[in-house]
Amino acid sequence: MTYEPNLLRTPGGATSPAAGPAALRRANLSLVLRELRDHDSLSRADIADATGLHRATVSNLMAELLERRLVREVGVEHVGAIGRPRRAVALHGAHVGALGLEINVDYIAVHGTDLSGRVLVERRVAFDAMGSGTDRAVRRLGLVAKEAAEAMERARAVPAGVAVAVPGLVDVTRGVVTLAPNLYWHDLPLADELTSMLRPLDVPVRVDNDANLSALAEFTSGVAAGTPDLVYLTGEVGVGGGIISGGRLLCGADGYSGEVGHLRVDPNGDQCGCGRVGCWETKVGLAALVRAAMPEQAYGLPGMPVPDPDERVADIARGLSSGDRRMTQAVAQVGQWLGLGGSILANLFNPRVIVIGGYFASLAQWLLPHAQDQLNRLVVAGSGAQCRFVASTLGFGAASRGAASMVVDQIINDPTSILDSLPRPAVH
Structure with a gap:
């Protein structure tokens, strides 16, 4: 699965480079490499058939790519009982x-x-x-x-x-x-x-x-890879969203789309780091959960070291597994707010899935029943929207x-x- 960053990331649309031999060479080399990235290996004939390039052109491009060590020959393919064997090549670039x-x-x-x-x-x-x-x-x-x-x-x-x-x-x-x-x-x-x-x-x-960037990782290699309409939610202290619509990252006019954590969901809520009041991330961010689940370890307390987020989440998971009442209530409340905010995104963008990452994914078995229930209840299209939460498998490294x-x-x-x-x- 590949995407074209210049098309995806340029607000307002990208302009095409001037036509000419150099531009044609660049485009053809790119076309070959993209085709190889989508497959374990291909013969030159396979590449010519898939790209529409003349076989002699593919051979010339392949000679350059082999010399630059960006591709490598990986064996011989035999097609049919007779005929010339085809040398298969694969994306390389180990250097x-x-x-x-x-x-x-x-x-x-x-x-x-x-x-x-x-x-x-x-x-x-x-x-x-x-x-x-x-x-x-x-x-x-x-x-x-x-x-x-x-x-x-x-x-x-x-x-x-x-x-x-x-x-x-x-x-x-x-x-x-x-x-x-x-x-x-x-x-x-x-x-x-x-x-x-x-x-x-x-x-x-x-x-x-x-x-x-997390949304692009999910779209290319995550649990919902290839889903053309998805929303990715970071599960960090702050909450952000990446929106894939029609197979493309939604950037907005100035490239600033996706600040979903600053949706105002509670006018009487807490002050957010952005200076506003009642933002969604003040309800579902990791800092909010830690403050409710184990206030003695809340972010920002004097003298409190900042552990790796996995350590905080592991502590909460152990508490949930043992039936800790305060943690169970905190996670249920976060799950309900997660579903409420998710319903706003579902009503706006009609995604097939909302992929939750970071700590959301780590605590998915406890969060998602509450979140999915709220989502189902609040999406205007009801069951016709067919939107569901799914937990990322990429963890905090997405x-x-x-x-x-x-x-x-x-x-x-x-x-x-x-x-x-x-x-x-x-x-x-």
Whole structure:
């Protein structure tokens, strides 16, 4: 499953590059690589049939891709009892890396792959980004990114791009975090700052919203992969949404769609990190659940260390399994609010599924009965909408995985961006 980021991520629509030999070469190389990404292996004849390219053109493109080690021959296919055997090829690019990162309130996540999707580095670091201040948080993110890039290089894959997922509004074109209320970031030129910190590694750095990248990860490789109409909900301290409509990520006029956590659901509710009152994330975010389920460990208490979110969720899961009354009531209340907000999204976008990630997925067996009941009751179309909640299997790593996937897709959509900068392998 692939997507075209330039079409998906450009608010208002992307313009086509000027036609010419270079543009045609770029488009044809991309077409071949996308076809190979969707299959384990294909022969040159298979690629020609699938793409409509002339077989001689495919052979020329394949020669270049083989020389650049972006594809590899994997064996011989025999078709029928007689006839020439076909040499099968597969996506390779083991020397080309894609680094995805996520910074959130209480952790930094890393997911690094090569061009074919082989995982080279994956980790999550507990970190109090909310309480650390902008400068320290960005420095720590840069250090984690540099360590991950070095680990990828030791695995002989040089990162060809870096993408960072952030819980907030992002000006994707400039790589500026316009507003991340739970991190207290305003107008932060994150792409430029990380580019400086990663030197001497000289690679493009992109920044995007965490829910958007998680939605793309779900659409390409998650529990609802290929579902053309879905909503993804992050289950973090903050709550964001990524919306896939008709197989495309819904961006909005300025690229700021999906801030579902700031739907106002309770005019008399608590103040949100965005400064408003009664936002949905004040009812269903992890901070709200922890405050209700185990107030002695609430976020923001003086002297309270910030553990990895999995640790908090594991504590709550153990309490639920043992029948802890306070935790059971807290989760039931969150589940009802989750269903109420989900019904608003179902009424607006008519998705087939609402994929819940982060802590929502970890506690799905307790949350979803309450949430689905509310959803069924409040969706205007009733049973005709056929919308259901499903739990993500990607865990807290969905956004960093989506970030790495976005880098891979951008490389595949414009392979000349790395073809012309990669050293050719030595000929012995």
